[in-house]
Amino acid sequence: MKTTSDFLTMKANGEKIVMITAYDCPSAKYAEEAGVDMILVGDSLGMVVLGYDSTVQVTVDDMIHHAKAVRRGAKDTFMVVDMPFGSYHGDPNEALKTAVRMIQESGADALKVEGAGEVLYVIKKLVYAGIPVVAHLGLTPQSVGVLGGYKVQGKTAEQAQELIEDALRCQEAGAMAVVLECIPHQLTEIVSKKLVIPTIGIGAGPEADGQVLVFHDLLRYGKHRIPKFAKEFANAGEQIQKGIEGYAKAVKEGSFPAPEHCFNMKEEELFSIYG
Ligand code: KIV
Numbered sequence: 718m719k720t721t722s723d724f725l726t727m728k729a730n731g732e733k734i735v736m737i738t739a740y741d742c743p744s745a746k747y748a749e750e751a752g753v754d755m756i757l758v759g760d761s762l763g764m765v766v767l768g769y770d771s772t773v774q775v776t777v778d779d780m781i782h783h784a785k786a787v788r789r790g791a792k793d794t795f796m797v798v799d800m801p802f803g804s805y806h807g808d809p810n811e812a813l814k815t816a817v818r819m820i821q822e823s824g825a826d827a828l829k830v831e832g833a834g835e836v837l838y839v840i841k842k843l844v845y846a847g848i849p850v851v852a853h854l855g856l857t858p859q860s861v862g863v864l865g866g867y868k869v870q871g872k873t874a875e876q877a878q879e880l881i882e883d884a885l886r887c888q889e890a891g892a893m894a895v896v897l898e899c900i901p902h903q904l905t906e907i908v909s910k911k912l913v914i915p916t917i918g919i920g921a922g923p924e925a926d927g928q929v930l931v932f933h934d935l936l937r938y939g940k941h942r943i944p945k946f947a948k949e950f951a952n953a954g955e956q957i958q959k960g961i962e963g964y965a966k967a968v969k970e971g972s973f974p975a976p977e978h979c980f981n982m983k984e985e986e987l988f989s990i991y992g
């Protein structure tokens with residue numbers, strides 16, 4: 718398994734870091750088999766798996782439940798788990814307690830938190846306790862209410878400057894990497910050049926040191942809204958839909974199950990039933 722220092726080396730060598738989300742055992746297995754560098758158990762699970770319309774309904778128990786399944790599917794891949802909405806914004810000691818529980822119960826290698834400001838204390842506290850932390854700046858979905866929707870962030874010089882400073886503060890607080898979501902690619906380039914720790918972009922252009930996408934978005938699995946930046950690398954949804962329709966049709970017309978799907982009883986056993 719790669720470690721936090723491997724990710725620093727990858728950045729220094731210009732080797733891109735590949736991250737994908739996963740929420741259960743099979744998706745984690747596929748990701749590990751494909752050789753991705755990191756798996757994120759994102760709180761996006763609220764939207765793509767649990768059917769909520771934002772991430773704010775997701776609980777610590779939800780995250781642990783799914784992260785445990787991902788861990789079982791990908792034992793040898795660095796696993797980052799999102800701390801969900803509201804779980805790290807109150808008393809920093811509570812945040813640490815929750816973080817320790819998430820690490821111990823799920824087997825996470827690192828936790829991710831959104832934002833800077835007061836959250837910088839949380840990053841410091843967790844890192845001080847020995848927990849690797851990934852920061853997340855730009856579009857931070859847990860603050861969608863405050864941001865006023867899912868919009869591109871850091872478009873003005875002032876906002877961009879603030880994001881650059883926040884990224885530097887996250888690094889100083891001890892973050893091992895920074896996710897940059899939905900920001901202009903020029904800003905990604907500036908931040909990536911200023912930081913020693915890797916940037917991992919999503920809707921942030923090719924200049925990031927790595928990329929992350931939501932499993933269900935890049936594979937078109939699900940009926941949720943898919944963001945503009947998520948390229949379709951496969952269409953699993955179409956395959957699944959066709960498969961289920963084919964199954965339903967075959968049952969209705971009686972073509973399934975066919976002889977090759979059936980179990981047989983020996984003739985003599987049958988005779989003894991009928992006499
Ligand atoms: O929850 C998630 O999937 C994320 C990524 C989009 C970075 O935080």
Ligand code: NA
Nearest residue numbers: 759760761799
């Ligand atoms: Na998230």
